[in-house]
Amino acid sequence: MSEAFEGYERQYCEISASLSRKCTEAASIDGEQKKQKVSEVKSGLEEAETLIRKMDLEVRSMESSVKAALLAKLREYKSDLNNLKSDVKRISSSNAKNDTRQELLESGMADAIDLHGVDDNVGKSKKILATISKRMDRNKWIIGCLIVALLLAIILIIYFKLIY
Secondary structure (H helix, E strand, C coil): CCHHHHHHHHHHHHHHHHHHHHHHHHHHCCCHHHHHHHHHHHHHHHHHHHHHHHHHHHHHCCCHHHHHHHHHHHHHHHHHHHHHHHHHHHHHHHHHHHHHHHHHHHHHHHHHHCCHHHHHHHHHHHHHHHHHHHHHHHHHHHHHHHHHHHHHHHHHHHHHHHHC
8 A cells, every 4th residue: 555545544543533524513513603613624524525535546547456456445435425414414404494594584574574675576577588478470471571572572683684
C-alpha cells in the first residue's frame, strides 16, 4: 500500500469522525447554531469527497494484487460518505421545514390584511395576456398577407416568363 493512500485514508477517517460528531451535535440544537454546524459539515463533506477522489486515483495506479482490497475499502468509505450526506440532508431539511413553517405563519397574518392586492394583480395579468394574444393574432395576419403577396409575385413572374 502506498504512503499517499495511507495518508489520505488517515485524513478521511479523521474528517469522517469529526463530521459524525458535528451531525450529532447539529441534530440536538436549533436556530442559528444549527445552520452554522450544517454549513461546517457541508464544507467537511466537500473535503472528504476530495480525499476519496485522491484515494481512488491512487488505487487505480497500483498493482492489481493490492488493488482489489483497497477498492473494497474505498467502496466502504464512499458508502460512509453517502450516509453522512443523507444525515446532513435530513438535519437541514428539518431545519428548513421549521423555517418555512415559521415564515408562512408570519406572512399569513400580513396576507390577511393585504388580500385585495392579489385581485388587482390578477386583473392586470388578464389585461396583459389579452394584449399579448391580440398582438399574436395581428402578427399572424401580417405574416399570412406577406406570404400571399410573395406567392402572387412568384406566380406573376412565372406567368410572364412563360408568356415571353
